[in-house]
Amino acid sequence: MAGTRSKQTVRGMIQSMAVILAAVAVIYVFVPHGGTSEPVKPVDYRVEQLSAQRAAPYPVQAPVGLPKGWKATSVSYAQDSGHAWHLGFLDPEQQYVAVEQGTGPSDRFVATVSKDASKTSQTQQVGGDTWQRWKGPKYNALVRREHGSTTAVTGTAPYGQLAQMAAALKAEKPDTPGKQGSSAKSEGSVKQ
Secondary structure (H helix, E strand, O other): OHHHHHHHHHHHHHHHHHHHHHHHHHHHHHOOOOOOOOOOOOOOOHHHHHHHHHHOOOOOEEEOOOOOOOEEEEEEEEOOOOOEEEEEEEOOOOOEEEEEEEOOOHHHHHHHHOOOOEEEEEEEEEOOEEEEEEEOOOOEEEEEEEOOEEEEEEEOOOHHHHHHHHHHEEEOOOOOOOOOOOOOOOOOOEEO
């Protein structure tokens, strides 16, 4: 009889543990954990921009005069990867927008930085410049080719925000003070 009683006690403990573990699993799944949601820290890209301007064979683009709420989040320049310049931002709506420039094969470069977007037949006027629209499953892009390089403004933001970034872009080579690259001030219109 003592053996039966101890088996019942063990069985009761196992059932109780199963109920407790199930409750813990439900709580874990439905209660948000704050472990990985650190706020994005802004970066200062001026030093990397100056270095890229000295090394790149094209005028390196960076925004000037963006409205409040835009945060630079990442920056890089890779000379051995087609002189690839990258400058990432979060816009005021927390959508990602990146300025990408490079001298590698244009279509392949844009497909890579835009996460497999494809060229469309649409163009968008941003100020006096014509940008080609690319559309993708994750990112869209506005693309322009000049000075032996390709510039893509790409990200999760809508075309209007991409155009706002494109309009703010300016370029200046350190060895030619005062020489400004293309810049524009309007979102533009879509041509089909």
